[in-house]
Amino acid sequence: MTPKQAKKLQEHVQEIAKILYANTELEALKTFSGIEQAVREQMQQHVMPEVGIFLSQQVQEQQKDENVSSKASLER
Numbered sequence: 001m002t003p004k005q006a007k008k009l010q011e012h013v014q015e016i017a018k019i020l021y022a023n024t025e026l027e028a029l030k031t032f033s034g035i036e037q038a039v040r041e042q043m044q045q046h047v048m049p050e051v052g053i054f055l056s057q058q059v060q061e062q063q064k065d066e067n068v069s070s071k072a073s074l075e076r
Contacts, residue, residue: 016047 001009020042021029028038 020046 020039024038024042028034
């Protein structure tokens with residue numbers, strides 16, 4: 001990861017954290033274990049599925065592109 005990408009990632013993570021914080025009960029944030037559990041639940045519910053969908057779509061697009069390239073080379 002480039003320094004520019006790391007900076008951009010950090011900015012996005014901070015924005016995600018603000019949104020998740022705003023949607024977490026304050027009671028859950030009073031202990032370290034409560035914070036850990038709240039973060040895990042929020043990430044599993046909201047963030048990770050979106051990342052998984054994105055990565056899956058990227059792989060599908062890459063495979064589609066490879067299939068088109070393979071067909072084009074066979075036609076020559």
